[in-house]
Amino acid sequence: MVTTRGRVALAAGAGARWASRVTGRGAGAMIGGLVALALDKSVLRQLGAGRRTVVVTGTNGKSTTTRMTAAALGTVGEVATNAEGANMDAGLVAALAGARGASLAALEVDEMHVPHVLDAVEAAVVTLLNLSRDQLDRVGEINHIERTLRGGLARHPSTVVVANCDDVLMTSAAYDSPHVVWVAAGGGWANDSVSCPRSGEIIVRKGSHWYSTGTDFKRPSPQWWFDDANIYGPDGLSLPMTLALPGTVNRGNATQAVAAAVTLGADPAAAVAAVSGVDEVAGRYSTVQIGAHSVRMLLAKNPAGWQEALSMVDTDAGSVVISVNGQVPDGEDLSWLWDVNFEHFVDHPVVAAGERGTDLAVRLGYAGVEHTLVHNAVEAITSCPPGHVEVVANYTAFLALNRALSRA
Numbered sequence: 541m542v543t544t545r546g547r548v549a550l551a552a553g554a555g556a557r558w559a560s561r562v563t564g565r566g567a568g569a570m571i572g573g574l575v576a577l578a579l580d581k582s583v584l585r586q587l588g589a590g591r592r593t594v595v596v597t598g599t600n601g602k603s604t605t606t607r608m609t610a611a612a613l614g615t616v617g618e619v620a621t622n623a624e625g626a627n628m629d630a631g632l633v634a635a636l637a638g639a640r641g642a643s644l645a646a647l648e649v650d651e652m653h654v655p656h657v658l659d660a661v662e663a664a665v666v667t668l669l670n671l672s673r674d675q676l677d678r679v680g681e682i683n684h685i686e687r688t689l690r691g692g693l694a695r696h697p698s699t700v701v702v703a704n705c706d707d708v709l710m711t712s713a714a715y716d717s718p719h720v721v722w723v724a725a726g727g728g729w730a731n732d733s734v735s736c737p738r739s740g741e742i743i744v745r746k747g748s749h750w751y752s753t754g755t756d757f758k759r760p761s762p763q764w765w766f767d768d769a770n771i772y773g774p775d776g777l778s779l780p781m782t783l784a785l786p787g788t789v790n791r792g793n794a795t796q797a798v799a800a801a802v803t804l805g806a807d808p809a810a811a812v813a814a815v816s817g818v819d820e821v822a823g824r825y826s827t828v829q830i831g832a833h834s835v836r837m838l839l840a841k842n843p844a845g846w847q848e849a850l851s852m853v854d855t856d857a858g859s860v861v862i863s864v865n866g867q868v869p870d871g872e873d874l875s876w877l878w879d880v881n882f883e884h885f886v887d888h889p890v891v892a893a894g895e896r897g898t899d900l901a902v903r904l905g906y907a908g909v910e911h912t913l914v915h916n917a918v919e920a921i922t923s924c925p926p927g928h929v930e931v932v933a934n935y936t937a938f939l940a941l942n943r944a945l946s947r948a
Contacts, residue, residue: 546586549579550637557634573630576637584629587636588661591620593645594800595661597654597689598669598710599682600845602627604785605669605793606648607821612801612811618642625822628653632661644804651685655692658699665800666693667702669725669793671709672732672844673876682709686737689713702800704792705760708733708743708750715757723799724748724762725792729844731879764799766791771798771812779812784819789848823942830918830945832926834858837945839938841870843879849932850881855888858928863894863917863937870935874899882907893920894937917941 542550557572565571576583594613596606603625610621620639622631627648636645649657651671658666668689671682686709693701693713703714706727714720715738736743736752743750751758764773771781771794783794794815801811820826827836840849853860866874874896882890882904889910892901897915904911914920917937921929933941 541589542583542586543580545580546583549576549583552576552579553633553637570626570630570634572637573626573633576633577629584633584636584657585660587633587640588645591636591643591645591661592804593647593661593663594665594667594804595647595649595654595657595663596667596669596800597649597651598667598704599651599672599674599842600848601669601789601793602648604790604818604821604824605667605797606646608794608797608815608818609667609800610646611814611818612797612806613644613646613804615810615814616801616804616806617644620645620647622648623822629657632657652688654689655695658692658696662696663699665700665702665803666696667796667800668707668710668714669704669796670707670727670729670844671713672729672842673879674842674844674871682732683737686710686713690716693717700803702796702803704796705762706748706792709737711760712737712757720760721764721799721803722760722762723792723796724765725796726788728789729847731843764795766795771795773799773802773808777808779809781812781816783816785821785825787848787852823938828945830921833921833924833929834927835921835929835931835945837938837942838930838932839935840932841935843876846880846932850884853884853930853932855885855930857930859891859924859930860885860888861891861893861917861920861924861929861931862900863920863931863933863941864892864896864900865894865934865937865940866896866899867936870937877903882909885909891920891923893917894933918944 553572553576556575560571594609610619613619620636620642622635627650690713697718700719701714701717702721704710704725705722739755741752741754749759770778772778797815798811802808824839838849840846866872886908892911892913901913914923
């Protein structure tokens with residue numbers, strides 16, 4: 541039930557959102573939510589009341605998994621979701637206000653905001669994807685984030701946690717919760733979890749299994765997992781799963797989305813069919829035509845994300861452009877470039893682009909990768925031979941290029 545003050549706040553937010561759109565300043569989700577929260581700080585709690593909500597968080601894959609979760613929950617009923625990826629309080633308010641009649645919600649939430657968001661919306665399910673280094677100048681070390689998540693979950697013992705048991709840090713965050721659905725969603729990046737977040741002991745890895753020396757902290761047995769053809773779940777469930785989105789990492793995202801939706805009553809087969817139909821997420825993975833070039837867009841934001849994105853690049857399909865900015869949303873510290881295995885392109889030329897294209901070019905040089913430097917990403921694409929171009933860009937570089945290609 542929204543109070544009178546809440547209704548006034550939401551009306552003012554809607555006005556601000558409308559003004560932002562008509563003046564061409566943007567979609568207005570953030571400004572609308574900010575205005576509403578400024579007038580009534582409890583509006584998020586009011587909008588979340590009475591809904592069955594899934595909160596999705598992690599360093600990489602939040603937007604994709606949230607989009608898949610919303611699709612799977614859509615087989616049960618109307619779903620409110622922040623499809624534009626605005627994952628802090630203002631964006632959540634805008635998403636919930638935009639679907640006041642929806643009894644379900646799938647919300648992407650920034651890792652550091654999860655505890656107070658859970659306090660506000662009383663989520664039925666929290667989906668924990670992965671934790672790795674990302675924007676250290678903003679959020680700090682990941683062990684701090686893990687402890688923050690663990691503390692937030694401890695305040696909500698009735699919440700079901702759908703956690704990736706292949707990720708040491710997310711397993712630790714969920715380990716003490718009384719209701720956990722363990723999913724083997726994959727954990728290709730292990731460089732940020734070489735020691736136990738609980739004891740400081742060494743993490744030993746043997747195949748897919750891992751354990752902490754000197755303690756009983758170890759990889760739980762998964763209730764959901766996947767292979768190249770199927771998804772598997774409780775009670776012998778086995779269903780074929782063919783996704784529109786590429787990469788093993790998205791099969792893991794889909795498995796967690798299905799597990800969360802089934803927890804809230806979705807039919808497993810219907811949920812799998814729904815996530816399989818997701819073919820792009822806010823421009824990611826989409827292919828657009830610009831002149832004589834077909835351009836496929838991939839987003840990567842940190843070493844773990846870059847590892848996954850670069851594994852999806854088809855170097856045989858055509859040219860490769862990598863675009864890097866260093867703005868506040870990206871993290872201004874680009875030392876992570878030296879953690880990314882750009883040696884993947886040692887036999888294939890690359891065009892370095894973006895505001896920090898020179899930093900990238902230096903890294904490519906040390907990797908022995910043949911490259912050229914064209915700071916403007918659109919010009920970098922048009923500098924390639926006619927045909928297909930694979931583009932990998934970090935956050936603000938991706939957004940800027942997506943807007944430029946949309947205009948083109």
